[in-house]
Each structure stands twice: as structure tokens, then as C-alpha cells.
Amino acid sequence: MNFKTMMQSSPAKAIELFARLAETSDGAVKTREKLFSELKAELEVHTSLEEQHLFPLLRKNAETKHLVADAVRDNKELRAKLAELEAAPKNDQAFSEKLADLQKAFRQHARDEKKEMLPAVERALSEEQVQDVTEKMEAGHAEAEQAKQDEAEQRRAKARQEREEAQFLTRQAELRTQQAAAAEREREAAEQRTRADADRIIDAALKPVSVATKAAEEVARLPAVPPGADLRKRAQAQTATLTNMFMWPWMGAMQGTSQPSILTNASRGPSGMEEVIPLGEEVLEVGKRTENRGTVRVHRFVVETPVERQISLQSEKVVVERRRPVSDEVTGEILTEVTVEVVETEEVPTIGKRMRLREEVVVRTERTQRVETVTETVRHDEVEIEQAGRKRTARAPRPVSAAR
Numbered sequence: 217m218n219f220k221t222m223m224q225s226s227p228a229k230a231i232e233l234f235a236r237l238a239e240t241s242d243g244a245v246k247t248r249e250k251l252f253s254e255l256k257a258e259l260e261v262h263t264s265l266e267e268q269h270l271f272p273l274l275r276k277n278a279e280t281k282h283l284v285a286d287a288v289r290d291n292k293e294l295r296a297k298l299a300e301l302e303a304a305p306k307n308d309q310a311f312s313e314k315l316a317d318l319q320k321a322f323r324q325h326a327r328d329e330k331k332e333m334l335p336a337v338e339r340a341l342s343e344e345q346v347q348d349v350t351e352k353m354e355a356g357h358a359e360a361e362q363a364k365q366d367e368a369e370q371r372r373a374k375a376r377q378e379r380e381e382a383q384f385l386t387r388q389a390e391l392r393t394q395q396a397a398a399a400e401r402e403r404e405a406a407e408q409r410t411r412a413d414a415d416r417i418i419d420a421a422l423k424p425v426s427v428a429t430k431a432a433e434e435v436a437r438l439p440a441v442p443p444g445a446d447l448r449k450r451a452q453a454q455t456a457t458l459t460n461m462f463m464w465p466w467m468g469a470m471q472g473t474s475q476p477s478i479l480t481n482a483s484r485g486p487s488g489m490e491e492v493i494p495l496g497e498e499v500l501e502v503g504k505r506t507e508n509r510g511t512v513r514v515h516r517f518v519v520e521t522p523v524e525r526q527i528s529l530q531s532e533k534v535v536v537e538r539r540r541p542v543s544d545e546v547t548g549e550i551l552t553e554v555t556v557e558v559v560e561t562e563e564v565p566t567i568g569k570r571m572r573l574r575e576e577v578v579v580r581t582e583r584t585q586r587v588e589t590v591t592e593t594v595r596h597d598e599v600e601i602e603q604a605g606r607k608r609t610a611r612a613p614r615p616v617s618a619a620r
Contacts, residue, residue, distance in 0.1 A: 222350055222353060222354060222357075223329060223334060226258065226261070226262040226357075227262070227322070227326040227329075229258055230255060230258050230259060230262070230322060231322075231323070231326075233251060233254055233255040233258060234255065234315070234318075234319045234322070236251055237251045237252060237255060237315060238312070238315060238316070238319070242307045242308065242309065242311075242312075243307065245306045245307050248306040248311070249306055252301070252302070252306070256298060256302065257360070257364065259294060259298060259322070261356065261357065261360045263291040263294060263295070264356075265352075265353045265356040265357070266287065266291070266353075267288070267291065268352075268356070268561070269349050269352040269353050269356070270337075270349055270353070271284050271287065271288070271559070272532070272559055272561065273341060273345055273349060274333075274336075274337070274340075275556075275557060275558060275559065276558075277340045277341065279336060279339065279340040280333075280336045280337065280340045280341075281556075281557075283332060283333055283336060284557070285557075286328070287328075287329075287333065290321075290324075290325045290328065291325075293321055294318070294321060294322060294325060297314070297317060297318040297321055298318060300314055301314045301315060301318055363568060366568070366570035367570075369570060369571065369572075370570055370571040373571040373572070373573065374571070384579065391581065395506070395508065398506045399506070402505045402506065405503070493599060494597075495596070495597035495598070495599060496596065496597050497594065497595065497596030497597065498594035498595045498596065499594065500590075500592055500594050502590050512579070514577060514579050516577075527565050529562070529563040529564065529565065530562075530563050531560075531561065531562035531563060532560055532561045532562070533560050534558045534559075534560050
């Protein structure tokens, strides 16, 4: 890119931003702020690079030094109007008026550069000087563009970070909700088991009442005593029948207690009746519940680390010295007032930071499954049979069942 093209490219970009900004309405505050930020950066880069690299060369040349004062004044006027536009409310009509004023001043500044400064630079400066200025200003534009990209990348990284934090908090909330639901289901299952146990106890307690009703009906069905029968024996048989009918359910309900039930010959009913001895057993029920084994917290914090970088800086100082001329012959204009301005420059380090991803920490839960053997002791009933002259115990092998 040559010097002329480079000097015209920046005003063209600024004019495009002026046009886009003028098309916005008072209600488009966000759009105006974004476009104004781009316009301000473009104008600041343009004026700063001119003052840093071009104006010092123009001051050293007698043919172009008079242009510097006007250019510096124009830059100051642009900066002042730019500050007024920045302070104006973006949703007010005054913003459009100040924008038009700034645009008018910038167009005049661009015309002056095109008609006066560019031809003077091409005439007064050598090709080497023009090329050097062009390269320096191109490097400045590249640095400004890179800084703009770094800032945009930093904003995107911040937005991505905020989005990831929001997703992590959402996953944690869902996990806590699932844990609470599992705990609620376990509580409901425990309540159901408790109600089932209570129902079994109530059924066992009410069983003798139903048996008593059946016993009363059985006594009512006994045949009447015939004339001349032994009333004492008949009364004993009825008493034994009622005793068996009333007491047997209670003895069946107490089979799980530590005291064994002893049935004697006197407790049997009349001939032809059946006596049922229930043999019970315990059944192992194995369930499962979810327990909280702890919470893993991943906390991110910022660590500041000092970093050192070395940079080579240049400075230009004005040296004024008086010397005797080589010849007393007058070669230039003398005996007139002349003011020469020479700017001292010094490079200072600028510090910028940009964000980048160093690594990612992924927090997730993994579910594994294992088989665990549960060992417990269960009880069951056996029966011991005693007969005259011998004694034996009937033990039937019973598998232990576990309800899952």
C-alpha cells in the first residue's frame, strides 16, 4: 500500500461510519453506542498516527512545515467535537445535530489533506522518507486492529464463561432436585412399609374376634341333650370345644414369641375335629435407598502473577547549537522573523491484556453399579412330635427366600 492510498483509506472508513450513524433513530441507543465507539477509535488512530509519524518529518522540511500548524489545529478541533458528541445523550435530537457538525469538520479536514498535504508530501519528501512513514503508519493501523480483535475476543470469552457458569449452576440445581426427589420416594416407600406392618398387626389383633363369632355359631349348632344323658360329660365336651375355639387364634398369633406353645391332651377337641398348627418363617426383604456421600465443590478464583517483559524504546530530543558558518555567503532569507517548531518525541511502553483459555475443568457425575451380598439371620417354625414310647422331630428343609 502506498502513502496516498493509506491516507485516503482511513477517511473513507470514517465517512462510512458517519453515514451509518446518521441513519440510526433516536430509539436505537445500543446501535448508536456501538457505531460511535467504532468511529471514535478510527478517528483517534488516524490523528494519532499522523502526529506521531508524519508531522515530525513535515516540520523538518521548509516547504511543508507551515502545514503542520493547521493540521494540528484541525486535529484538536476534531477531538473537541468528538468529546462533545460522546457526552451527548444517544437518544436525543442534539446527538444528531452534533454528529452533523463533527461530520462537516471531518470532511473539511479530509479535503485539506487531499488537496494540500498529500501533494506537498510527495514533492518535499524523498521516496525513502515516504516509504518509512507509510510502513510506520501501517504498523500502527495493524496494532490498532489487533487490539480491537483482542478486545472482541475478550468479550466473547467473558460471555462464554458466563454461559458456562450458568449451565453449571443449572446442572447443580437439577442434581439437587433429583436427589430431593429420590429422598422423597424413599420416604414414601418407608411410610408404605410402616403402614403395611401396622395393617398386619391390626389383622392379627382382630382375628380372635372373628373366631369368637364362629365359635358362638358352632355352639348353637350342637345337638340338644337327650333325656337321661350324662349332663356333666356333655358340659365338659362343650367347654373344651369353646376353649379350643377361643384360645387357638391367640396361640397362632403368638407363634413368633420366645415362649413355645404346649398343646396337651386336655386341649384337644372332640373326636373327629382337626387341629391346625401353623408354621411360620421370616422372609428377608432387601431394599435399597440413596444416601448423600458428600458434595464436591469446584471453586474458581483469580491468582495474580507478576510478569516482566523487556521492550526497546526510542526518544528524540531537540538539540540546539550555535556554530560558525562555513562561508559568509548568504544562501537563504535573512533579517526576517522566523519561528521553527521541533517536537521532541519519546516512546513509552503501552500495556494491554487479552483473555485466552488455558484449560477447562469438567465437572460431571458418573454412575457405577455393583453387586453387594447382604447377610442376615431369619427364623422359622419347626414342630416336635411326641408319641407314647418314642419322640421325634419333624424338620423339613426350607430355602431362605429374600424379597427384593
